[in-house]
Amino acid sequence: xxxxxxxxxxxxxxxxxxxxxxxxxxxxxxxxxxxxxxxxxxxxxxxxxxxxxxxxxxxxxxxxxxxxxxxxxxxxxxxxxxxxxxxxxxxxxxxxxxxxxxxxxxxxxxxxxxxxxxxxxxxxxxxxxxxxxxxxxxxxxxxxxxxxxxxxxxxxxxxxxxxxxxxxxxxxxxxxxxxxxxxxxxxxxxxxxxxxxxxxxxxxxxxxxxxxxxxxxxxx
Amino acid sequence: xxxxxxxxxxxxxxxxxxxxxxxxxxxxxxxxxxxxxxxxxxxxxxxxxxxxxxxxxxxxxxxxxxxxxxxxxxxxxxxxxxxxxxxxxxxxxxxxxxxxxxxxxxxxxxxxxxxxxxxxxxxxxxxxxxxxxxxxxxxxxxxxxxxxxxxxxxxxxxxxxxxxxxxxxxxxxxxxxxxxxxxxxxxxxxxxxxxxxxxxxxxxxxxxxxxxxxxxxxxxxxxxxxxxxxxxxxxxxxxxxxxxxxxxxxxxxxxxxxxxxxxxxxxxxxxxxxxxxxxxxxxxxxxxxxxxxxxxxxxxxxxxxxxxxxxx
Numbered sequence: 323x324x325x326x327x328x329x330x331x332x333x334x335x336x337x338x339x340x341x342x343x344x345x346x347x348x349x350x351x352x353x354x355x356x357x358x359x360x361x362x363x364x365x366x367x368x369x370x371x372x373x374x375x376x377x378x379x380x381x382x383x384x385x386x387x388x389x390x391x392x393x394x395x396x397x398x399x400x401x402x403x404x405x406x407x408x409x410x411x412x413x414x415x416x417x418x419x420x421x422x423x424x425x426x427x428x429x430x431x432x433x434x435x436x437x438x439x440x441x442x443x444x445x446x447x448x449x450x451x452x453x454x455x456x457x458x459x460x461x462x463x464x465x466x467x468x469x470x471x472x473x474x475x476x477x478x479x480x481x482x483x484x485x486x487x488x489x490x491x492x493x494x495x496x497x498x499x500x501x502x503x504x505x506x507x508x509x510x511x512x513x514x515x516x517x518x519x520x521x522x523x524x525x526x527x528x529x530x531x532x533x534x535x536x537x538x539x540x541x542x
Numbered sequence: 543x544x545x546x547x548x549x550x551x552x553x554x555x556x557x558x559x560x561x562x563x564x565x566x567x568x569x570x571x572x573x574x575x576x577x578x579x580x581x582x583x584x585x586x587x588x589x590x591x592x593x594x595x596x597x598x599x600x601x602x603x604x605x606x607x608x609x610x611x612x613x614x615x616x617x618x619x620x621x622x623x624x625x626x627x628x629x630x631x632x633x634x635x636x637x638x639x640x641x642x643x644x645x646x647x648x649x650x651x652x653x654x655x656x657x658x659x660x661x662x663x664x665x666x667x668x669x670x671x672x673x674x675x676x677x678x679x680x681x682x683x684x685x686x687x688x689x690x691x692x693x694x695x696x697x698x699x700x701x702x703x704x705x706x707x708x709x710x711x712x713x714x715x716x717x718x719x720x721x722x723x724x725x726x727x728x729x730x731x732x733x734x735x736x737x738x739x740x741x742x743x744x745x746x747x748x749x750x751x752x753x754x755x756x757x758x759x760x761x762x763x764x765x766x767x768x769x770x771x772x773x774x775x776x777x778x779x780x781x782x783x784x785x786x787x788x789x790x791x792x793x794x795x796x797x798x799x800x801x802x803x804x805x806x807x808x809x810x811x812x813x814x815x816x817x818x819x820x821x822x823x824x825x826x827x828x829x830x831x832x833x834x835x836x837x838x839x840x841x842x843x844x845x846x847x848x849x850x851x852x853x854x
């Protein structure tokens with residue numbers, strides 16, 4: 323049996339902070355390369371996408387493992403995705419555009435990949451704001467409907483990445499495939515598949531457990 | 543058999559690097575003396591070796607040069623991978639000797655030039671040029687080379703030669719990035735003949751006074767400072783004179799986004815991003831992009847009467 327961590331949330335939070343710590347360490351040691359602002363923009367964008375995908379994998383993981391308590395970490399994972407999205411947005415308006423409102427406005431309207439990225443960021447805000455228990459209670463059933471926006475947001479995030487690369491689509495496509503898989507697992511067909519996988523897994527473990535007990539018995 | 547332990551070597555027997563380099567340079571001198579003698583003593587082709595006899599030129603800039611480290615570790619050279627650091631990491635597999643450049647097509651004197659002949663074709667000069675990448679960043683680089691027109695003159699283009707096509711080496715064993723179909727290999731670029739003949743158009747064999755590192759397009763590359771960086775083909779093996787505009791690698795990949803001319807132009811945006819500003823590597827604030835990358839006085843004449851939005 324794995325030893326249960328005493329403070330799983332704290333550990334997860336520490337892990338989620340690693341990308342930021344890495345940027346700070348690299349920045350302090352001149353390790354961000356020839357174009358540090360591009361590096362920071364890319365890195366915060368990447369970790370936003372990763373954060374969204376990790377958040378989206380909580381539900382399939384629950385169905386696969388039967389561990390309902392995993393839901394306890396979803397809020398924090400989602401908020402970290404929002405945190406990196408915020409850093410990504412600040413990098414853009416501060417380091418990239420240097421608070422030039424005219425240039426930013428023009429960029430958002432004229433550049434499809436920025437329009438899409440900006441939309442995704444705006445849509446994340448209400449989700450972050452309504453992430454508290456109080457808001458969940460207040461919104462009731464509508465909370466769930468509102469938070470389904472994450473499917474759209476993740477999709478916009480992948481398209482944002484796809485449209486910004488010059489030619490090599492392989493990396494954005496990897497995120498696209500991962501997102502597609504996570505969405506498929508939510509369809510009735512995907513849910514059945516996950517449940518089937520789980521019951522097979524449980525049955526196998528049961529057999530192993532029985533065999534183990536039997537073996538132990540005969541050794542006595 | 544007696545195997546000497548490594549500490550048998552006296553410290554005094556180890557050649558200090560400066561002497562070692564000096565010897566190399568001396569041997570290089572001998573190599574030049576024994577011109578054409580393919581009998582072993584070929585000049586050292588290694589990156590970082592000082593190029594001999596480089597003259598200063600009038601092409602200087604009042605702008606800070608981009609540090610050597612940034613110039614040679616932040617590259618777009620898809621033959622070695624699409625990441626900016628990939629070329630510096632992977633270009634070690636490129637062999638720059640032996641190397642030949644074929645001159646062919648609509649010329650009276652076609653031929654195959656050995657790289658070591660090309661190095662002596664015309665006096666080498668240092669030229670400090672701005673380089674503006676289509677992605678929105680820029681550098682200032684001290685190239686070493688000679689004007690492309692030196693070769694063109696010798697090749698004697700016929701009346702049918704209207705364009706010049708440049709072809710990069712196509713060898714996935716040496717260029718691991720070519721194993722991926724990210725572009726249609728080989729990399730092809732092109733210029734109009736008058737652009738190719740322009741005194742600014744350079745064939746570079748070095749930077750910062752030294753032999754070109756592989757990731758910068760060794761052993762010989764084009765530098766067309768008023769056009770976006772991708773127009774300056776690297777590791778060239780063929781220069782062909784043709785009647786029709788060549789179909790360049792980037793035009794084939796995305797015709798809506800990359801035109802034949804690809805002159806630096808802050809007024810004509812890339813369909814997906816603005817070209818009005820650029821980030822000079824090493825600087826914090828973006829600077830305004832200059833028309834023809836600041837070379838308008840020299841090259842604007844080439845495009846007189848042309849709609850540069852149409853001929854982007």
